[in-house]
Amino acid sequence: MMIVGGGAGTSQAADFLTAQQATRLGLVEAWRRQTEVPAGVQSMVDQQIYVHAENPREYVEVVAVKSVPKPSNGGEADAVNEAAKPIENGAAPPKNVLVRIPTDRVDAHGRAIGKSEAERLAKNEIRRLKRRGIEAKMETRMVPRVCLYTLGNDGTLECRDAESGESIWMVRVGVKRLGYKAIGVGESFVSVVNGGNLLRIDATNGELIQQQRTINVPIFGAINAGDFAVIATIQNGIEGYPLYDTSQLPFRERVAGRALALPVKAPGSTRIAWGTDQGFVYCMETSGEPSVMFRLNTDGIVSARIAAASDDRFFFGSEAGQVYGIKGTRTGQVLWSRPYGEPFYNQPIVAGDQLLIRSTYGSLYSLGLDDGISTWQDAASNIDELVGTIGDKLYVTTLSGAFAVLDLETGKQVESFPGIRPQRLLRNSKTDRLYLIGKTGAVQCLRSIDADLPIISEGHGEAKKGEEKEEKKEEEKKPAESNDFGAPPASDPFAAPGADPFAAPGADPFAAPGGGEDPFGADPFGGM
CATH class of the missing domain: 3.30.70 (Alpha-Beta Plaits)
Incomplete structure (x- = not known):
């Protein structure tokens, strides 16, 4: 049974669910507020949800x-x-x-x-x-305090209580003509990339703490991970700028290929991962002395942002139709690798013990996080964007222009609203809330009727813990188990026994394609 509220793509399409439609889904509107963007949703540069565990x-x-x-x-x-x-x-x-x-x-x-x-x-x-x-x-x-951060293209940066919609602070940062990119949000600071400048903002009150030039030009924006604000640059590099110890020098790493999307941090961890246009996925440690831990040569380029789960796990699909689950360890543990035959260009999401990943053909697969095997009898079809999950329901938009609800256990559609088409989607994997964005920049927050306090997803909202170095050392000393590539115990999961763990036998593992200059041989702060 469907509610028709206007044809898909027509001017009658609404941005938000009505009270009656929300009730049919077991939801209620927690709040609806207008964000301070200058010209509606098209002037919105970035919007993020963050769970502050250390300021509950x-x-x-x-x-x-x-x-x-x-x-x-x-x-x-x-x-x-x-x-x-x-x-x-x-x-x-x-x-x-x-x-x-x-x-x-x-x-x-x-x-x-x-x-x-x-x-x-x-x-x-x-x-x-x-x-x-x-x-x-x-x-x-x-x-844990849940906040919603919004950046407009005029430099307006605001922080709201994501549970009530009430404004906490709002400031104007940077220079408008230089442009802005994605913001990095952490427990204490918000990082804003403004042209070639990196601005460090106090997350509690919006005060500008520091502004500095980046060594190279950022591509996508920043991500706060570990002790650094990390950016990917146009010169095939990753740079990090200290957030806490200003006497610490920035770091710079050269990698094979330019990043294709903003790196992703594993929840409750200091490790990040991203894919490059040379067909590699890199994993990096960002605490202490940052370093690339390993890289995986994937079957097909990984062009979308990677999905992350607790326990340093990362999941992604490639343009060749291969889906991977890896763990961010020094030995580069591949949890599983499965072919699904359709190209993947969208970031997956993690929902409990399921990985939800959409192919470019609109097919949505649900895979087990432990083994990568499909948990649905058939893939869901006609899927455009994933909005989020609440309980046993998955909320999506469809290629035909509707707002739909799927059963997480089976993948079957249980409800559809053809007249609802949010202008922008704020994907939320951190709490059990849905956020829909209207054309004016207004935000509608939806929650379950009886969920007056948020349920925090695993790994998010955990207070910072001391580095368990000894435990990690013991973990990395353990022999690697047999994996999907047939590697025997104690061998690297990416190569044959005795071979270089990161590349084909005889090849320089970090050399540029075609035998060019070693990207790690240069002075890390010199010219590129």
Whole structure:
């Protein structure tokens, strides 16, 4: 059964789901706000969701000791008695939360009330409930802070609370005529590429901390990973500029081929991966003294951004129809490699233990993260873009111009709205929220009806941990297991026994194609 709200591609197509359409999907509009972009969605340079684990939001909750009976007249207790969802995988089971008070709630004077005031309000609520025969207790909960960052082509950079849509700060950065590229967001800083300049912005208040020239011209923008803001350059290189220790020198690595997309960081890790136009996928460590860990010669060029999962895993498809799962270790572990016969030009997404990857023909495959084997009986067809997942549902747009919902377990379409066509999609793999962007730059946030707190995906929202160097050393000393390429234990997964692990026998593993100059032989900060 479908809801028709205007033909695909017609002027009647809407940007957002209506309340009735959202309800049919078990969703509710959490908020809708206009972003500060100068000329609508076409002036939006980049938009990202980031989960700040080291700057969490604190709540004081009033929790029922026993189940609260539902009033027959739909009274107040009915309105506030809802089970809070776990905020992260492996979190505590749902509780009967009657009242939730954020400690940063603003008072009449525009100041945060603080924890002591939130506790006082909670105690008053407990006494009021007790007079009605409801036993309750007070608890404190810490929830990672989720923020939405938007950059306009006039240099307007804004940060919003991704759960409420409320503006946190907004600044104007850089010089408009130099142009802007994708932003890098981390726990403490936002990196903005403005022409050949790299701007470091304080993520808490938008203050400009530092501006410096890059050694070479950036291609796509920046990504904050480990201790550095990392950029890919037009001279077949990767450069990193320190975020925390300003006395530390930038690093520069030459690689075989120019990056085809912005590198991707594994969640909860400091390792990144990207593909080049010479048919290689590189993996790099960005903490301490950054270095290329390994490279994989792929069957076909990997032109899209790579998908990343926890435990330093990366997944991608090539133009030749091969799909890979690798692990970012020094030995370059290939988890699996499977041929699917259709070219892949789009970034996959990770949903739980599934890899969702779309071919250029509009076929959507669901592969197991552990083995790369299809989890659906047939690939879903007519798929254009992947929006995100909530629970057991996948939200997509179709080639025929509709907004559709698929069952994650089977890949079958369960709902379609031909009259809905967002102007821009903000793919979100970090939380259980959908974000749709309208032509004016307005954002609609959708969530499950009972999910008042976000569920954070694995690896995101984890506080920074100390480097477990000894554990990594032990892991890398272990013999490699047999893999899909037939390599025996203790051999490199990319080559025959005894061969150079990164290239054909006898070849310089990092030489330029055709036997040119060794790209790693030059002074890392000299001319290229």
